[in-house]
Amino acid sequence: MTIADVYDALRSKRIYKEPFTHKDSCDIIIKGTGTQFDPVIIETFKELQESFKLESEKHSG
Helix, strand or coil, X not given: CHHHHHHHHHHCCECCECCCCHHHHHHXXXXXXXXXXXXXXXXXXXXXXXXXXXHHHHHCC
């Protein structure tokens, strides 16, 4: 759930920031491998990146 929450936060516009692109969001998450995120979970995230993008676009305003 943490990765999904971080991805959503990065992709969402806030009053204090513009949304990150899908690629930039993924790059930020992947850079956290082994420090913020379990490497095994990141490998699954890498396989599902396109699904994250599609869901994000489907639910964006």
